[in-house]
Amino acid sequence: MDRFERDRLVKLEKIESLGIDPWGQRFDNHQPIEKIRSMAPAESGVTGERVRIAGRLMSRNNKGKLKFYFLQDWSGKVQLMVSRADVSEEQWELIGALDIGDLIGVDGTLRLTNTGEVTVFVETITFLTKSLSQPPEKHSGVKDIEILLRQRYLDLIYNEGVLERMLKRTEIIASMRQTLAGEGFVEVETPVLHAIAGGAAAKPFITHHNALDIDLYLRIALELHLKRLMVGGVERVFEIGRVFRNEGIDATHNPEFTMTEIYQAYGNYESMMDLTEKIVVDAVKKISDEMVLPWGEETIDFTPPWPRKTYADLFAEHAGCDMHDSAAVAEVAATHHIETADKHPDVIVNDVFEATVEDHLQGPVFVIDYPASICPLTKRKQDNPAIAERFELFIKGMELANAYTELNDPRLQEELFLTQLQGQTEEDSMAKMDHEFIKALKVGMPPAGGLGIGIDRLVMLLTDSRSIRDVIYFPLLRPEGTEE
Incomplete structure (x- = not known):
């Protein structure tokens, strides 16, 4: 135990000696700090409204019989001023036991100081929780990324903008739900444990069900169950959920991530382009008054309508050859050190597309009409x-959304499931036979458009975040103390 923790324990005992519960009780009728700041008098020296707030002490400045603090809740910060003359002896003793990081409730009046600072002149402090841990040093803060990710609460409390960013994530997801509900879509929940890992080309996590003695897979996509629901008559359906892929970790990939998949009966991929644009534009409007958002030193202009460019035209423009010219494509692949042996020609084309085109797609831009194979x-x-x-949909070289006019011919679907693309191993392929899905298609699925949007990536783009770890509360980390 270090001296800082010992000092806090001494203050904990002091609070208890005053007959005060250091872990607090219910504290009703407090208002968000952001709201009470808007209620402040327009001029200094004028006593404003009585207010009640609660939050964490972030800093202090003691000046004898005057003490100044900043209190923070999830909506903002406000200055507190405590005068020895305005509080009881017991309250003054309690104030002497306060530490940075403690949680308190405050009753007082709003005023504007001579320097223009909105301030609560404290009348009563209600102690809510003692912090026994020393906060990060004021100026350097928490900088170690490993500590921040393992102790995300420190990041949220002490690093400016982190909590605001994560709350924007909640607003963005709420906006998506509101947009989809307004378009007549219903939200559902489908199984996370799948007997077959289908609906995407990805490596699954495998688990085992003891009672049935069978292996199951954490879902790699939401698609196939949602399509079953369309067969059953749920004509506009979506799910927002966690998806799991047993693959690498980088700035835009986490093995556990959040996505939405959306299906619209009697639509097509053009219907889904219109819907995608509306979902994203509505989300931008939810968190910003402007359609142009910062992206580092650059900006992203989300003003609709967004351009639609064909895969073939973009390939010719940036790869410098026709995508159907196998010899020319092979030459470009070689210059980018792309392996071509035993690969289907269209897989090679797509590898070249990813290497030569995607970084140029600053967007928002819809890339349409992909090779069918x-x-x-x-x-x-x-x-x-x-x-x-x-x-x-690409924005700043990042794929944000993927959508189709859905295949609803059960015979062709069965054929495609049976013929995997060259160069793909079985564990990488989406082509494992899902007999139950084929059985559902044979009942008859309406022609439809389907759409998937990576929510973590959308939040990255709308909050000017460079890593997916910055927009996930608890990203996957290597166990502490293990070797790289």
Whole structure:
């Protein structure tokens, strides 16, 4: 135990000796600090309204019989001023036992100081929780990223803007739900444990159900169960949920992430483009008065409508060759050190697309009409079956959304499930046969548009965050003390 903790324990005992519960009780009718700040008098020296607030002490400045603090709740900060003349002897003793990090309730009056600082002149302090841990040093703060991620509460309390960013995440998700409800979609919950890992090309996490003695997979996508619901007559359906992929971790990938998948009967991929644009624009409006948001030293202009560009045209522009010219594509692949042996030609094309095109997609831009062979759950264009009615939304080189005109022909779907693409191992492929899904398709699924949006990436883009770890409360970390 260090001297700081010992000192706090002494103050804890002092609080208890005053007959005060150091762990607090219910504290009703307090108002958000952001709200009471808006109630402050317009001029200094004028006594304003009586207010009641609660929060954490963030700093203090003792000047004899005057003590100044800053109190913080999840809406903001406000200055407190305590005068020895305005409080009882017991209250003054309690104030002497306060530490930075303690949680308190305050009753007092609002005033504006001569320097223009909104201040609560304290009448009564209600002690709510003693902090036994020394806060980070004021000026350096918590800088160790490993500590911040393992002790996210320190990040939220002491690093400016972190809590605000995470609360914006909640606002963005709430906006998505509101937009979808307004368009007539219903929200559902589907199983997290799957007998078959389907609906995406990804490596699953495997678990075991003891009672049934069977292996199960944590879902890698939401798709196939939502489509079953469309078969059953749920014509506009969506789910917001956690998805799990047993793959790498980087700035835009976490093995456990949040996404939404949305399906609209009697729509197509163009319907989903319109819906995607509305979802994102509404989310921007929820958190900002402007449609242009910062992105580092740059900006992102979300003003609709957004451009729609074909995969083939973008490939020709940035790869410098026709995507159907296999020899030219192979040359470009070689310059980018892309492995081509035993790969389907369209897989090579897509590898080249990712290497040469995606970084140029500053967006927002819809990339439409992908090679059909890399889209086994997608309906083909009627006038060109080599092209799938699929789009991806890109912003700042990052894929944010993926959508299809959904394949609803059970015979073709079964055929595609059975013929995996060259160069993909079984564990990487979405082509494992899901007999139950095929059985559902045979009942008849309406023509439909389907859409998936990565919510963590959307929050990154709307909050100017460079890493997915910055917008997930508790990202996956290597166990503490293990070697790299």
